[in-house]
Amino acid sequence: MTGLRAYAIAYLVFLYAPIALLPLFAFNDADIIAFPLSGATTRWFAELTQSASLLNAARNSLIIAATTAVLSTVLGVCAARAASMADWPLKRPMMGLIMLPLVLPEIIVAVSLLVLVVQVFGLGLSNTTIIAAHTLICMPFSIAVLNGAFQNLDPALEEAALDLGETRLSAFRLVILPLVMPGIVSSLLIAFTISLDEFIIAFFLSGANPTMPVYIWGLLRFPGQLPVVMALGTILVALSIVLLIIAEIMRRRGLKRAGLKDRGGFL
Amino acid sequence: MTLISLAGVNKHFGDYHALRDIDLEIREGEFFSLLGPSGCGKTTLLRLIAGFEAPDIGTLHIDGRDMAGVGPNLRPTNMVFQSYAIFPHLTVAENVGFGLRRAQMDKPDRARAVDEALEMVGLAGYGIRAANALSGGQRQRVALARALILKPKVLLLDEPLSALDKKIREQMQVELMKLQREVGITFILVTHDQEEALVMSDRIAVMFEGGIGQLNDPETLYRRPASKRVAGFIGMMNFLNGRVTATGPEIAVEVAGLGRYRVPAEQAPGGVEEGPVTIGIRPETLSLLFEGERTDRMEVAGRVDEVVYYGDMTYYDVAVAGIDKPLTLSMKNRIGRPVLDVGSPTRVAWDERSLVLLGR
Numbered sequence: 001m002t003g004l005r006a007y008a009i010a011y012l013v014f015l016y017a018p019i020a021l022l023p024l025f026a027f028n029d030a031d032i033i034a035f036p037l038s039g040a041t042t043r044w045f046a047e048l049t050q051s052a053s054l055l056n057a058a059r060n061s062l063i064i065a066a067t068t069a070v071l072s073t074v075l076g077v078c079a080a081r082a083a084s085m086a087d088w089p090l091k092r093p094m095m096g097l098i099m100l101p102l103v104l105p106e107i108i109v110a111v112s113l114l115v116l117v118v119q120v121f122g123l124g125l126s127n128t129t130i131i132a133a134h135t136l137i138c139m140p141f142s143i144a145v146l147n148g149a150f151q152n153l154d155p156a157l158e159e160a161a162l163d164l165g166e167t168r169l170s171a172f173r174l175v176i177l178p179l180v181m182p183g184i185v186s187s188l189l190i191a192f193t194i195s196l197d198e199f200i201i202a203f204f205l206s207g208a209n210p211t212m213p214v215y216i217w218g219l220l221r222f223p224g225q226l227p228v229v230m231a232l233g234t235i236l237v238a239l240s241i242v243l244l245i246i247a248e249i250m251r252r253r254g255l256k257r258a259g260l261k262d263r264g265g266f267l
Numbered sequence: 268m269t270l271i272s273l274a275g276v277n278k279h280f281g282d283y284h285a286l287r288d289i290d291l292e293i294r295e296g297e298f299f300s301l302l303g304p305s306g307c308g309k310t311t312l313l314r315l316i317a318g319f320e321a322p323d324i325g326t327l328h329i330d331g332r333d334m335a336g337v338g339p340n341l342r343p344t345n346m347v348f349q350s351y352a353i354f355p356h357l358t359v360a361e362n363v364g365f366g367l368r369r370a371q372m373d374k375p376d377r378a379r380a381v382d383e384a385l386e387m388v389g390l391a392g393y394g395i396r397a398a399n400a401l402s403g404g405q406r407q408r409v410a411l412a413r414a415l416i417l418k419p420k421v422l423l424l425d426e427p428l429s430a431l432d433k434k435i436r437e438q439m440q441v442e443l444m445k446l447q448r449e450v451g452i453t454f455i456l457v458t459h460d461q462e463e464a465l466v467m468s469d470r471i472a473v474m475f476e477g478g479i480g481q482l483n484d485p486e487t488l489y490r491r492p493a494s495k496r497v498a499g500f501i502g503m504m505n506f507l508n509g510r511v512t513a514t515g516p517e518i519a520v521e522v523a524g525l526g527r528y529r530v531p532a533e534q535a536p537g538g539v540e541e542g543p544v545t546i547g548i549r550p551e552t553l554s555l556l557f558e559g560e561r562t563d564r565m566e567v568a569g570r571v572d573e574v575v576y577y578g579d580m581t582y583y584d585v586a587v588a589g590i591d592k593p594l595t596l597s598m599k600n601r602i603g604r605p606v607l608d609v610g611s612p613t614r615v616a617w618d619e620r621s622l623v624l625l626g627r
Contacts, residue, residue, distance in 0.1 A: 156352035159319055162339045163346045164366035164413065178356045 022237060026230040033226050044231035054232070057215035061196055064127055064211060068134040069192040075135070076142030076187055077180075083143075084150040102140035109137065110204040117205065125207030133201045138191035145190060149183025150176075185250045189243060270295040270420060270453050271316060276325030278311055278477075285311045287477040289325070293421075293455065298447050300456045300464040303474035304500070309457045310425060312474070316455065317423050318342045330420055345414035346423040349430070351406045353398045353413075359385070360394030362409055366417045384412040387446070404435045415450060422447075424456045428463060440466050461501045465489065473497050490549075493537035495625040498547045504623075505548040505594050511541050511624070520624060522546050524589030525567060528619040535624035545625040552621035553596035555583060556614040557605065564618040569594070571611045581606050585615055 025033050029041035048054060082088075083095055101109065113133050117123050153176065161171035177184075199213040206214050216232065219225040271293040278286040286308045293299050301309040314320045315327065318339030327334045329343060345366070354362050364381045372380070385391055388408040393401075401409065407427060414422055427443075428436045444467050447454045458464050464471050465485040472482045481493045492498035495506065513519040517529045518539060556562060572593040573584035581600055584593035594615060600606070607613060 154350050154352060156348040156350050157354065159339070160346070160348060160352035160354070160413075161365070162319075163317060163344070164417065165340045165369045167338075167340060175354055 019237060022230055022233045025227060026234040028227065031224055031227065033230070044227045045235075047228050048231055048235075051228075054215060054228075057210050057212045060127060060206075060209055061212035064130050064134060064202075065192045065195040067131045068138055068195040069188045071131070071135045072138040072142045072191040073146075073184060073187045075139050076146045077184065079139075079143045080146035080150045080183075081176075083147055084153070084155075098143060099140045101137050102144075106137065106198075106200045109133065110201045113201065114204045125205050127209065129205045130202055130211065133205055134191075134195040134198060137198070137201065138194050141190050141194060142187040145187045146180065146183045149180040149186075153179055182250060182253075185247060189247045193240070193243070268295040269293070270330055271455075272328045273312075273315075273322075274326050276312075276315065276322045276327065278308075278315065278320060278323055285477050286315070286322070289477075289479060291472065291479065291482070293453065295420075296451050296453055297469040298444065298454045298456070298467055300458060300468040300471045301474060302458055302461060302464040302471050302500075303480075305459060306476075307474040308477040309459075309474050311477075313346075313423050313425055313455060313457045316421070317344050317346050343420035344423055345417055345419040345421075346425065347407070347410045347414050347427045349425045349427070351410040351427075351430075353401070353406050353409055355399045357398055358394065359390070359396045359398055359401070359409055362398050363394070363412045363416055365413060370417075380416055384416040387415065387449075388412045389442075403431055404439065407431065407439065411446070415446075415452070419452065421453045421455060424454060426457055426459070428458075429460070436463075443467060465501070473500060487536075490623075491533070491536040492547065492623065492625070495545050495547070498623065498625055503550050503595060503597075505550065505553075505592070506625075507546040507548065507590060509544050509546045509624075511539050511544045514539065514541060518624060520544065520546070520622070522622065523591075524587055525565075525617070528622065530619050530622055530624070534620075534622055535626065537626045539624050539626040547623040547625050548594070548617070548621045549623075550582065550595045550597040552617065553594060554616045555585070555596060555598050555607070556616050557607075562616040564616045566614045566616045568612070568614050571607050571609055571613055574606065574609055576606060583607065583613075585613060587615065 024037065026044055027040050027042065028037050029039040029043075030037075079095070079098055083091070110133070113129070113136075117125065117129050123129070157175050157179070158171050161175045162168065166174060197213055198211075199217065202211040203214050203217070210218065212232075216229055219229050269292045271291075273289050273291045276286055276289040276291075277284070289312065301312055303309045311320060315322060316329070318334065318337060318341075321335070334342060354365065357365070360378075360381050363384050364377055367377050367380060370377075381394060382391070385394060388411050390405065390408050390412065393405070393409075398406075398409065407430075410427070424443075428439055431439060440463060443454070456464070456467065465488075468485055470482065470484055471488055473480045473488065475496055481488060481497045483491075488497070489502055492501060492504075498504045499506070507523055507525070509520050509522045511518060511520050512527075514532075516532055518532055518535055519527065519529050521527045554562075556566060567587055569585040569587040571583055572586045575582040579600060580597050582595060582597050584595050586593045596615060598604070
């Protein structure tokens with residue numbers, strides 16, 4: 001029993017110790033990242049807000065992540081809905097093809113997209129190109145999450161709504177949509193997170209307007225900027241925890257409303 | 268008055284022939300059952316009437332209107348689903364009032380209609396509850412109220428009682444019958460439970476492999492099954508081998524182990540030809556003769572092979588010389604009437620009215 005407990009503790013340390021270092025050095029009053037610590041300060045956070053290029057990168061990332069989340073979820077809902085319907089011709093190969101980007105190496109996707117956008121279409125690089133690429137890689141995750149939500153639905157629920165006078169569209173809005181809402185929230189969140197910290201594609205396609213990960217990578221070349229990166233990382237971790245808690249609250253509320261048993265989740 | 272008529276209806280799912288040449292007329296205000304084993308097409312037929320499936324060939328008319336191309340939302344039918352399909356994110360009242368969204372009704376009228384519907388199914392005051400906090404029986408009542416609130420011409424019930432406990436199921440059978448008489452709406456029930464169909468229906472269509480095997484009222488179906496298949500599916504039946512030696516208004520038949528008889532042609536509801544024939548005998552048309560008991564019916568000696576005691580009834584299997592399988596017969600238990608032991612010698616009384624001749 002004690003052996004198991006020690007293993008569990010080691011496990012948690014392995015998972016979270018690196019992340020715990022972030023706030024430690026973010027509040028550390030020294031230019032170099034090293035022990036021993038030398039007093040608390042908030043100046044790194046203050047410095048963050050002074051940097052126009054950082055704020056620009058943050059704004060880019062948020063715009064890209066939010067748009068990607070919405071696009072990939074909308075497309076995911078369509079695909080998951082189609083997958084939950086009775087067999088149609090080529091359903092299996094089609095679904096397989098849609099899920100394929102999940103296992104494609106990102107570097108390959110990035111290079112081919114760069115070639116496609118710049119060489120074939122002759123377009124400039126912008127946030128739009130990154131959004132398109134991120135939607136491509138996030139969609140399989142959205143579909144995987146949403147598939148679960150749609151497959152759990154009793155098909156008789158939609159038929160009951162039709163039987164009671166609703167059209168296919170209104171039945172979807174009144175019955176299916178509220179019941180798959182927890183899945184939609186999960187999908188939005190996952191796509192948002194993936195897009196937010198995606199580096200390779202953003203690096204290839206961002207042009208002069210970097211996203212946050214690309215900007216952080218740029219900062220790393222200047223050791224003096226490291227504490228600022230730590231402060232930025234701390235904010236991102238805090239943001240992730242808040243998002244996770246919101247997602248879990250939404251999920252539990254959705255389950256309760258649908259009258260389903262709680263079978264795990266994030267928290 | 269015919270309310271629903273199907274003519275030449277066929278339905279395939281891929282290679283599977285789900286419905287074969289269905290011709291069927293269902294009358295206004297009757298309690299009609301589609302009875303059959305699983306996979307016989309009864310649910311497909313119901314879904315076809317509801318509008319969830321379309322026939323490959325053939326026509327469906329409801330109330331004189333051709334239903335080709337008419338969606339389930341525009342048909343004068345409402346359905347109680349096997350899973351009940353109660354909307355889990357809505358309250359009981361919102362579920363029941365769901366179909367009224369499209370009705371031109373103001374709020375108080377709608378609330379009143381919901382209350383009335385809930386009262387009709389015995390759930391008055393349940394409106395504000397969450398739908399997923401209900402028991403199986405209550406969910407079924409909500410499904411009924413939700414379907415009936417729209418005053419459909421036809422109520423379709425897809426195995427509505429199969430998910431309930433035996434006690435509640437029997438209680439709901441009676442309630443459904445009462446409800447049907449009260450509202451006067453045509454009910455079409457799909458079930459695989461022959462007892463349920465016999466208890467509730469005005470008429471029953473017995474289905475096998477996508478076709479209708481026999482369509483009659485419950486008593487005719489039970490007493491005069493037209494085929495061995497129907498006879499075997501509905502109630503218990505002894506099957507004996509025999510031979511028809513003459514046909515006509517009276518049929519001459521030789522029954523293995525029991526002798527030669529002449530029976531009126533109505534005892535061969537499916538028609539017979541000269542030659543080998545299967546003879547059906549219901550357990551309750553036979554009786555056991557206890558010691559010293561006399562009968563003016565015919566009797567044959569045998570030996571008790573098996574005893575199954577049900578409380579109000581006892582079922583005996585009696586081995587009789589010349590019949591390959593023991594005869595099953597049922598006796599009502601009465602005060603002073605013993606329950607025989609396995610192995611006891613006994614006599615079985617019967618007469619030629621017990622025989623049902625089942626052709627090929």
